[in-house]
Amino acid sequence: MPETPHPAISVVSPVYGCKGCLEDLVDRIAASLAPRGEAFEVILVDDRSPDGAWARIVELAATRPWLRGLRLARNFGQHYAISAGIEHARGGKVVVMDCDLQDVPEEIPRLLEALQGEVEVVFAQRTQRQDGAFKRLMSWLFFRLLSWMTGVAQDHTTANFGAYSRKVIDAVNAMPERERCFPLMVKWTGYHHLALPVEHASRNEGRSTYTFKRLRRLATGIILSYSDKPLRLVVRLGLAFAAIAFAMVAWSVLRYLKGDVQVAGFTSVIASIWLVGGMAIFCIGIIGLYLGRLFVDAKARPYYLVADRTPAAPREPAHGVQA
Numbered sequence: 001m002p003e004t005p006h007p008a009i010s011v012v013s014p015v016y017g018c019k020g021c022l023e024d025l026v027d028r029i030a031a032s033l034a035p036r037g038e039a040f041e042v043i044l045v046d047d048r049s050p051d052g053a054w055a056r057i058v059e060l061a062a063t064r065p066w067l068r069g070l071r072l073a074r075n076f077g078q079h080y081a082i083s084a085g086i087e088h089a090r091g092g093k094v095v096v097m098d099c100d101l102q103d104v105p106e107e108i109p110r111l112l113e114a115l116q117g118e119v120e121v122v123f124a125q126r127t128q129r130q131d132g133a134f135k136r137l138m139s140w141l142f143f144r145l146l147s148w149m150t151g152v153a154q155d156h157t158t159a160n161f162g163a164y165s166r167k168v169i170d171a172v173n174a175m176p177e178r179e180r181c182f183p184l185m186v187k188w189t190g191y192h193h194l195a196l197p198v199e200h201a202s203r204n205e206g207r208s209t210y211t212f213k214r215l216r217r218l219a220t221g222i223i224l225s226y227s228d229k230p231l232r233l234v235v236r237l238g239l240a241f242a243a244i245a246f247a248m249v250a251w252s253v254l255r256y257l258k259g260d261v262q263v264a265g266f267t268s269v270i271a272s273i274w275l276v277g278g279m280a281i282f283c284i285g286i287i288g289l290y291l292g293r294l295f296v297d298a299k300a301r302p303y304y305l306v307a308d309r310t311p312a313a314p315r316e317p318a319h320g321v322q323a
Helices: 019-036 053-061 078-088 105-114 133-150 166-173 182-189 212-226 229-257 266-299
Strands: 009-015 040-046 067-072 093-096 121-126 158-165 193-198 305-309
Touching: 009 019, 009 078, 019 040, 019 053, 019 105, 040 053, 040 078, 053 067, 067 078, 078 093, 078 166, 078 182, 093 105, 093 166, 105 121, 105 158, 105 193, 158 166, 158 182, 166 182, 229 266
Parallel strands: 009 040, 009 093, 040 067, 121 193
Antiparallel strands: 067 305, 093 158, 121 158
């Protein structure tokens, strides 16, 4: 398909550890979009993949005018790579998908067809996930915790894969926060969305880098950036301890008035000191985490850096910086 400066559709995919399936990925995307008769572009964002994926992206882009590549200066993370891709996407409709072919390219036309009328977002719903039991459990726990802490219902069957209108992509690109979580940012916009059941395939190559430790770190960052519930929980905890302390004082005074006073034991005193001191340090730590987030945001550094790009790639990033 001939290159156009204003494609109707952009497909963005962050790349990490999937060099061997990139040709299959882009050719299946092109085959699924070709029958629509609309100009399209595919943007692969190399998040410093350790398997030399960038050389493969450059090679593929040389023979496919609709394919563009961006290479980040270092490994920033999946959601930052997505941000880089959507900020360079020029299509009126944007599809975001993973590169490992678990997101099936042949489902893209169905997602785009559903993106009409008042619907601005179509999430791909993985009703039958082809992941291992541990990953499914971790994903379920992650989204349950996220739902409780943010107060926004999260669906563990949906992720980044979906179709998004230009209005939604522009709104997400305008968000300046350093902590990026693409699905949460999309849901925050409040635009009408729906979930469309799609096929979910087994991983074609590589393995998931979302270990329990990384999921915990991601959840902590998202919760601190998108919710003030931890601070409200700290306030409630402080009120609860104040109520307990008031009750203990009242009980002690009552016993004094009755003449039934006993000398407090060493164990109870030490236990009280450790309990109150530990909770105080915990509460200060929560506040410190929020102050740390404010410090990071105050520096206003770009949340990704582009080190290289294929020759035909656009050069107008919104928040990223050309290194």
